[in-house]
Amino acid sequence: MTESTDKGRYDFNRIEPKWQDHWLNNRTFKTPNPNESGDKPKYYILDMFPYPSGAGLHVGHPEGYTASDIVSRYKRMRGFNVLHPMGWDAFGLPAEQYAVQTGTHPAVTTQKNIDNMRRQIQSLGFSYDWDREVNTTDVGYVKWTQWIFLKMFNSWFDEAQQKARPIDQLPIPDGLSDTEKEAYINNHRLAYEHEAPVNWCPALGTVLANEEVIGGVSERGGHPVVRKPMRQWMLRITQFAERLLDGLDGLDWSDSIKKLQSDWIGKSIGAEVDFKIDGGTGFQPVNHGQDGRATDIIRVFTTRPDTLFGATYMVMSPEHPLVDTITTDEHKAAVEAYKEMASKKSDLDRTDLTKDKTGQFTGGYAINPVNSEKIPIWISDYVLISYGTGAIMSVPAHDERDFEFATKFDLPIIQVVEPDNAARASSSCKHGQDGRATCFTGDGTAINSGEFTGLKTPEFKEKIAAWLAENNFGEKAVNYKLRDWLFSRQRYWGEPFPILHTEDGRVIALDESELPLELPALEDYKPSESGEPPLAKATDWVNVTLADGTKARRETNTMPQWAGSCWYYLRYMDPKNDVAAVDFEKQKYWLPIDLYIGGAEHAVLHLLYSRFWHKLLHDLGFVSTQEPYQKLINQGMILGSDNQKMSKSRGNVINPDDVVSEYGADSMRLYEMFMGPLEATKPWSMQGVEGVYRFLQRAWRAIINPETGDLLDCIQKTDPDEPTERILHQTIKKVTEDIEGFAFNTAISQMMIFVNHISKLEIRPKAAMEKFVLILSPLAPHLCEELWQRLGHTDSLAYAEWPAFEADKAKEKEIELAIQIKGKTKDKITIAADATEETTQQMALASKKVQAALDGKKAKKIIVIKSRLVNIVA
Numbered sequence: 001m002t003e004s005t006d007k008g009r010y011d012f013n014r015i016e017p018k019w020q021d022h023w024l025n026n027r028t029f030k031t032p033n034p035n036e037s038g039d040k041p042k043y044y045i046l047d048m049f050p051y052p053s054g055a056g057l058h059v060g061h062p063e064g065y066t067a068s069d070i071v072s073r074y075k076r077m078r079g080f081n082v083l084h085p086m087g088w089d090a091f092g093l094p095a096e097q098y099a100v101q102t103g104t105h106p107a108v109t110t111q112k113n114i115d116n117m118r119r120q121i122q123s124l125g126f127s128y129d130w131d132r133e134v135n136t137t138d139v140g141y142v143k144w145t146q147w148i149f150l151k152m153f154n155s156w157f158d159e160a161q162q163k164a165r166p167i168d169q170l171p172i173p174d175g176l177s178d179t180e181k182e183a184y185i186n187n188h189r190l191a192y193e194h195e196a197p198v199n200w201c202p203a204l205g206t207v208l209a210n211e212e213v214i215g216g217v218s219e220r221g222g223h224p225v226v227r228k229p230m231r232q233w234m235l236r237i238t239q240f241a242e243r244l245l246d247g248l249d250g251l252d253w254s255d256s257i258k259k260l261q262s263d264w265i266g267k268s269i270g271a272e273v274d275f276k277i278d279g280g281t282g283f284q285p286v287n288h289g290q291d292g293r294a295t296d297i298i299r300v301f302t303t304r305p306d307t308l309f310g311a312t313y314m315v316m317s318p319e320h321p322l323v324d325t326i327t328t329d330e331h332k333a334a335v336e337a338y339k340e341m342a343s344k345k346s347d348l349d350r351t352d353l354t355k356d357k358t359g360q361f362t363g364g365y366a367i368n369p370v371n372s373e374k375i376p377i378w379i380s381d382y383v384l385i386s387y388g389t390g391a392i393m394s395v396p397a398h399d400e401r402d403f404e405f406a407t408k409f410d411l412p413i414i415q416v417v418e419p420d421n422a423a424r425a426s427s428s429c430k431h432g433q434d435g436r437a438t439c440f441t442g443d444g445t446a447i448n449s450g451e452f453t454g455l456k457t458p459e460f461k462e463k464i465a466a467w468l469a470e471n472n473f474g475e476k477a478v479n480y481k482l483r484d485w486l487f488s489r490q491r492y493w494g495e496p497f498p499i500l501h502t503e504d505g506r507v508i509a510l511d512e513s514e515l516p517l518e519l520p521a522l523e524d525y526k527p528s529e530s531g532e533p534p535l536a537k538a539t540d541w542v543n544v545t546l547a548d549g550t551k552a553r554r555e556t557n558t559m560p561q562w563a564g565s566c567w568y569y570l571r572y573m574d575p576k577n578d579v580a581a582v583d584f585e586k587q588k589y590w591l592p593i594d595l596y597i598g599g600a601e602h603a604v605l606h607l608l609y610s611r612f613w614h615k616l617l618h619d620l621g622f623v624s625t626q627e628p629y630q631k632l633i634n635q636g637m638i639l640g641s642d643n644q645k646m647s648k649s650r651g652n653v654i655n656p657d658d659v660v661s662e663y664g665a666d667s668m669r670l671y672e673m674f675m676g677p678l679e680a681t682k683p684w685s686m687q688g689v690e691g692v693y694r695f696l697q698r699a700w701r702a703i704i705n706p707e708t709g710d711l712l713d714c715i716q717k718t719d720p721d722e723p724t725e726r727i728l729h730q731t732i733k734k735v736t737e738d739i740e741g742f743a744f745n746t747a748i749s750q751m752m753i754f755v756n757h758i759s760k761l762e763i764r765p766k767a768a769m770e771k772f773v774l775i776l777s778p779l780a781p782h783l784c785e786e787l788w789q790r791l792g793h794t795d796s797l798a799y800a801e802w803p804a805f806e807a808d809k810a811k812e813k814e815i816e817l818a819i820q821i822k823g824k825t826k827d828k829i830t831i832a833a834d835a836t837e838e839t840t841q842q843m844a845l846a847s848k849k850v851q852a853a854l855d856g857k858k859a860k861k862i863i864v865i866k867s868r869l870v871n872i873v874a
Helices: 003-008 012-025 062-077 093-102 106-122 139-153 178-186 237-250 255-265 305-310 329-342 400-409 422-428 457-470 584-590 605-619 656-663 665-674 686-701 722-740 744-758 766-776 781-790 837-846 848-854
Strands: 042-047 081-083 155-158 163-166 191-201 206-208 226-235 267-277 297-302 313-316 360-367 374-379 391-394 429-431 437-440 474-480 499-502 507-509 543-545 551-554 595-599 632-635 814-821 824-832 861-865 869-873
Touching: 012 665, 012 781, 042 062, 042 584, 062 081, 062 595, 062 632, 062 665, 062 722, 093 106, 139 155, 139 191, 139 605, 163 605, 237 255, 237 267, 237 605, 255 605, 267 305, 267 457, 297 305, 297 313, 297 391, 297 474, 305 457, 313 400, 329 360, 329 374, 391 400, 400 437, 457 474, 656 665, 656 686, 665 686, 665 744, 665 781, 686 744, 686 781, 722 744, 722 766, 744 766, 766 781, 814 837, 814 848, 824 837, 824 848, 837 848, 837 861, 837 869
Parallel strands: 042 081, 042 595, 313 374, 595 632, 814 869
Antiparallel strands: 155 163, 191 206, 191 226, 267 297, 267 360, 267 474, 313 391, 360 374, 429 437, 499 507, 499 551, 543 551, 814 824, 861 869
16 A cells, blocks of 8 residues: 555544544643633533442443443534543452452452553543542542541431431430440441341452342352351441432432332332230240330331231241240241241342242240230241341231241131222132132221121221321331442451441541541452451551550451442542542532443442432431432443353453554544434444444545545535435534434434435535534544544644534425335325425325326225325225
């Protein structure tokens, strides 16, 4: 190839690094602070930042980044001050496991992975403001994560005001000793310690979330997992449950994502009911517990207090604190065996509705408060200590789980709700083996319910709740499936808690001036099978002496990976601030986030946790909005070419480096958006990449002489003809509306139509080509920057004005319509685009071919489908 020919070809290997260097060196996408942006409106677009994995990116990861980058570039050209940042969610278990296996410090591995992923991301031309890059492991970031934890620790939730308040504003009852006062305060802190049953994996040496346990083994590595009580830090997210639910209403999120969050919170309205334990089995109650409730009482929560007369047995969680007390000697061995078996299952396994019900009778009995009937107490793993009160009343005639359990263990089934009609009974009943309807779960009329017999279900619920309260047997209650957030990990690679434990059992928080508390240097990161965290090995760091001579130990658990990702969006606004997590005026300017794009796998936990932290910071006056993320979009998954999820084990992973090397970054960006709707799941195809690459070549050759690299001679300063002007305005209109609606695939299709049209013209108006380059640039920025420069512009197009379309010029002047008789096309006619229906009918009938097909018959009906066809019924 000659030098001149090489200069003229579309050489992405030269063009793309050139413009990436230009953007970086000139800090093209540096975001002005609020006082520097003039009167521009703001637009904050955020990506869910990645975990810096050693495997780097595969082609599925940049899909969301590409969509957000297109919108960011578009909004800049529309005159917005755009904040579009990137960072790294860099703490977590994978780096620590790699450190254990190789002896490489996780900080070294993490930094290496970050450098590689940053290179990959920059190679795709994303317009991030790299001056705002954050890393959750940086000590300057850890400081403020710890600071937020201290705000949790030093706050309580005011039920009356429904907001968090500083702990020094907590009303404390009179007459308490210093020890009692400290205990009272600690029991109200939003961050507190608790002995909680957890999923413990000895092989990984850490607690796992329920979602990380499948079939009793760890999702990572398939190691055995057991349930065991451990001292943990907890956050009172349950106090915010109602606000987390209510806040969903004003968010521009999909209904499916809102439902996932709503279901996870799991609000239930019902009643709490007290069942007295029968003393006839040898049970010896203590007078009162610490909360003032008698310890010979089992409290249950039910959404159907109207079925109390049908409660024929009780089921307690195997972990319930009263199980050992009520179990008779005869059943102790069987109960212990069952408890051991249940400890090996995760909460998800235990509540699987399809599994066979298991259980064990304790030998104990309770008294049903509404009829004084003695009912047996069982334990079963389908009841969780973490939900409700850890015990349920079982009404097998009106609850499917209870029905299956009662059927299996031959327990009484008493119907207390009668369906109002046979149709309802048929659709809502579960049938026993004898074919009779024995489990009706709907509303109806009370039967076999004493003085309440004959009441409709809603009225019965209200009256029985009032009766329970009047007789001190319970009260109306609201319950949530959401549990307090277990916030401890037995890992090294996480944020240290700024907490000290004194020898006399006190818990002392570090002063904010003592932050950050850095991780100690540690060579042995391996956790112990007992659950002792790795930090316990750093004895010089752990053991401290306070100013008054008191000996204390630092907290040796670390925070979960979720901690850093809860608030990173705030730090992007003010990443170099060393006196505040974020300047108040800056967050006031940037919040709420206008667009958040990320995977649906984070639809519940990350978003819920992050919203929780945001509400705390709002209550304490550090942020000005109730919610962080106004609009949320979840991009779909990109599958391998075999239609399977990309994974190393399947051998179907596509490295973006390979795609960029062969076809260029612009081709990869364009293809990921052309595959289909952003939210859809789509299989990868290298043939598809090649197809959009050919389109970009055609766009290049429509402007550039492939021999010389100069503009084509046909690019002239002339006005476009009417068809060219029309298709140009149609294209600007379509691309503008599609970017606003995230329909990038159809925007690309329209630009292909434009290139096909313009390539046939002998004279190509320079102004029209410039406008085309501008609207293509958010999707293929490297190519378009180069074309823009060769069209004679010296500045980057990143802030060029977005072309406007004129609706009148975008209208078709004439359209072609097919004329059908009996579903078969007989002719085509060309008419004015604004022709009336009557005119269209007349022109269709005037067609010689139509007249011949009718053969003298009169048209009975003429149907005009606008812009498409005329259907004649003869």
